Amino acid sequence: xxxxxxxxxxxxxxxxxxxxxxxxxxxxxxxxxxxxxxxxxxxxxxxxxxxxxxxxxxxxxxxxxxxxxxxxxxxxxxxxxxxxxxxxxxxxxxxxxxxxxxxxxxxxxxxxxxxxxxxxxxxxxxxxxxxxxxxxxxxxxxxxxxxxxxxxxxxxxxxxxxxxxxxxxxxxxxxxxxxxxxxxxxxxxxxxxxxxxxxxxxxxxxxxxxxxxxxxxxxxxxxxxxxxxxxxxxxxxxxxxxxxxxxxxxxxxxxxxxxxx
Amino acid sequence: xxxxxxxxxxxxxxxxxxxxxxxxxxxxxxxxxxxxxxxxxxxxxxxxxxxxxxxxxxxxxxxxxxxxxxxxxxxxxxxxxxxxxxxxxxxxxxxxxxxxxxxxxxxxxxxxxxxxxxxxxxxxxxxxxxxxxxxxxxxxxxxxxxxxxxxxxxxxxxxxxxxxxxxxxxxxxxxxxxxxxxxxxxxxxxxxxxxxxxxxxxxxxxxxxxxxxxxxxxxxxxxxxxxxxxxxxxxxxxxxxxxxxxxxxxxxx
Numbered sequence: 001x002x003x004x005x006x007x008x009x010x011x012x013x014x015x016x017x018x019x020x021x022x023x024x025x026x027x028x029x030x031x032x033x034x035x036x037x038x039x040x041x042x043x044x045x046x047x048x049x050x051x052x053x054x055x056x057x058x059x060x061x062x063x064x065x066x067x068x069x070x071x072x073x074x075x076x077x078x079x080x081x082x083x084x085x086x087x088x089x090x091x092x093x094x095x096x097x098x099x100x101x102x103x104x105x106x107x108x109x110x111x112x113x114x115x116x117x118x119x120x121x122x123x124x125x126x127x128x129x130x131x132x133x134x135x136x137x138x139x140x141x142x143x144x145x146x147x148x149x150x151x152x153x154x155x156x157x158x159x160x161x162x163x164x165x166x167x168x169x170x171x172x173x174x175x176x177x178x179x180x181x182x183x184x185x186x187x188x189x190x191x192x193x194x195x196x197x198x199x200x201x202x203x204x205x206x207x208x209x210x211x212x213x214x215x216x217x218x219x220x221x222x223x224x225x226x227x228x229x230x231x232x233x234x235x236x237x238x239x240x241x242x243x244x245x246x247x248x249x250x251x252x253x254x255x256x257x258x259x260x261x
Numbered sequence: 262x263x264x265x266x267x268x269x270x271x272x273x274x275x276x277x278x279x280x281x282x283x284x285x286x287x288x289x290x291x292x293x294x295x296x297x298x299x300x301x302x303x304x305x306x307x308x309x310x311x312x313x314x315x316x317x318x319x320x321x322x323x324x325x326x327x328x329x330x331x332x333x334x335x336x337x338x339x340x341x342x343x344x345x346x347x348x349x350x351x352x353x354x355x356x357x358x359x360x361x362x363x364x365x366x367x368x369x370x371x372x373x374x375x376x377x378x379x380x381x382x383x384x385x386x387x388x389x390x391x392x393x394x395x396x397x398x399x400x401x402x403x404x405x406x407x408x409x410x411x412x413x414x415x416x417x418x419x420x421x422x423x424x425x426x427x428x429x430x431x432x433x434x435x436x437x438x439x440x441x442x443x444x445x446x447x448x449x450x451x452x453x454x455x456x457x458x459x460x461x462x463x464x465x466x467x468x469x470x471x472x473x474x475x476x477x478x479x480x481x482x483x484x485x486x487x488x489x490x491x492x493x494x495x496x497x498x499x500x501x502x503x504x505x506x507x508x509x510x511x512x513x514x
Contacts, residue, residue, distance in 0.1 A: 011330040012375025062326055063335070066317035073313060077345035079387050080313070083338035087317070090330045132383045136330055 002101060008135020011094065020232055021101030022225050023138060025112040026218075028146030029189055030167040031157035032207050033214065037146070038110050040215050041222065045106055050226060053100040056110030060091035071166070078123045078172075085116045086133055093138060106226060113137045114200070118192035122185070123172050142225050144218055145197050146207035150186050157182070263382075264364065264390035272352035273477050274389055276363040279397035280442050281419075282404030283459045284466070288397065289361050291467045292474065296357055300483040304351040308362040311342035325417055329374035332418065336367055337384055344388060352389065355482040364388045365396075365452065369444040373437065374424060392477055395470065396454035401442050403460060405435055 002019050004010070024041075026034050038054065045052045058064045067084050070076050100107040113134040120130045157163065163178045165171065169185030170178065197204055205217045267274060275292070277285040296303050309318060318335050321327040327335070351358050364385040372378050409431060417423065420430045421437025449456060455473060457466055493500045 009377035009380050011328065013329065062321050062331060063317050066314070066320070069316070070313040075342075075346050076313060077341065079345060080311075080338050080342040083334055083341050084314070084317075087331050087334040087338060090328070090334055091326070094328050094330065095326070129383065129386060132380065135380060 002141055004098075005139040006135065007137050007139060008132065011090070011136045014094075014098070019098070019101040020104040020229070022106050022142075022229065023097065023101060023109070023140040024106060024222060024225065025109050025114075025140040025143040026146065027112060027114050027143060027193070027202065028207060029148065029153065029186060029193060030164065031153055031160060032146045032148050033156065033211065034110050034146060036211060037214060037218055038108055040211075041108060041218060044219065045108075045222070045226075050229065051103070051105040053096070053105045053107045054110070055092050055096050055107065057085065057115065058088055060088040060095070062091040062095075063088040078120060078125050082116065082120045082125060082130060082133070089113060089116070089134075090136065093136075097138065104229070106222075106229075109140075112140065112143065114143070114193070114196045118189055118196060121192050122169070122188045142221060143200060143202045144221060145193065145202035145204050146214065147193075147197075147204050148207040149190070150183055152208040153186060264386065264388045267352070267390045267392060270349075270352035270389070271355040271480075271482075272358060273481060274348065274352060274358045274360070274391045275393045275395070275474060275477075276360040276391045277395045277397060278363060278365045278445070278448075278454060279399065279459065280401075280404050280438055280445065282407040283397035283399040284407075284463070285395070285397040285459075286361050287463065288395070288457070288466055288470055289359055291463075292470055293359055295467075295471060296359075296474075296478075299478075301478065302354075302356040302482055302484055304347065304356050304358045306343050306347050306358060306360045308360075308366065309336065309339055311339045311346070314339040314342050322416070322418055325423070327418065327423070329371065329376050329423075332374065332423075333367065333371040333376050333381070333384070336371075340364065340367070340385070341387060348389060357478075357481060360391075363391060363394065365394065365445075365448050365454065368448050369441050372444050373421075373440040393473060394452065394454045395473075396445065396449050396456050397459040397466075398449075398456050399459040401435075401439050404442075405438065409434070 002022060004014065004017055004019060010016075026038055026041075028034050042052045042054060058067050063084055067081075067088060070081065070084060097107050097109070117127075117130050117134060121127045163182045165178075167185070168178050168182040169188075170181055173181045173184055175181065196202070203221050205214055205221075207214055277289045279285040293303055293305060309315065314335065318339060321331060321335060348358050348360070367385060368378070368381050371381055412431070415430045415434050420434040421440075422430060422433050424433070424437065426436040427433040448454065457469060459466065461469075489500070489503075
């Protein structure tokens, strides 16, 4: 059972309850290999018999498209962008994550509020403000942090998607040199992740190693978290005054409905 | 937690607040016309109008998928966008900014929806504190009479139907407005809003508003060219091909 806990004031209308699912967060900077690991985890968990739900930034039906559209323009300030992300996160939390936990699923999320906070602080947004705004976020059962340094990150980024405009801080750093800005940006971003890792007790995984080494660490961390899920009784709410009929009182089927032999 | 200081800006920010049917928009419109007629540069900022956020808000409203939290956050995003793209640049340039509804609307509405008051004040701490914030005070029954006469169609969130106070939209609207009215009472005290008696006749109300605004206009930037209408007259042209928008912006406000 996962007791619903929040970093600050809980959102209105969310009861103080215990849910049968588990919330697993995978955090880490751009290109560190989060999506590969999440794909492997989902396959492994499903093969082991757990129902898995995936979610990640910008995937809400409410605000996902709006963020994509806004990022194409040129009038987006960091406060607006972060409130857009907060809307997206909140919509997924209330409409996807919590219902998934209630249904008894393992909810795997690719990035959580920490990526948003780290990126905002690097862009000059007041740290206390952004952390307070995300006070409505649910405290996960476990937060894995794929820890890497810029030297090890570079080859991964080059061999996959290449340097991205936002992930190189091109929106606020000077100059047009994407490579230099990538280094500058990631060198500021990683210390923010470190700060959050200490503050929120992340499960830090050395992501400089190979895919399977990282995967093995994630597996062992998750095994502890999901242990016992299979044995827990489903929490079906039964009102005390709404007692179930004893079996004997259920009327027998009329004879005519008995299937013909 | 207060709003951001306004004393570093040469411009002035005047805003109006009040429940639906308080007549605040009418009064702001009259103030707008007066300021333009005096030659001041006036920028008008409307609640829920940011071009980059608007479509997301309408998506949520259309599908009834907004919860109290996402309702609050998306309106804050709209407000942030207008603050940074419209309000602050105009204040820095020395213009007058008029806003119909401000952060206080969110403080009242979202608190009624159960959102934490402290969290809301912190959320909106990026907002510039207005030089004058008017609160158009009207008894609940009077505002309901003004709005509900003719039984207009009430929208889902406008009527507070998401709060499940009542299945009947009119009854829900009444209860919702009543709660907002109570919330405003506290906000008016907390933020020292200037209370205007919105049951008085319209002309008298506008006189009071102008008397309060006048001392704040000293040294503000004025448009020396007298606007588009004057230019047209001087050139002996009718401006036949000018769009309606350009004409409005030029002279009449």
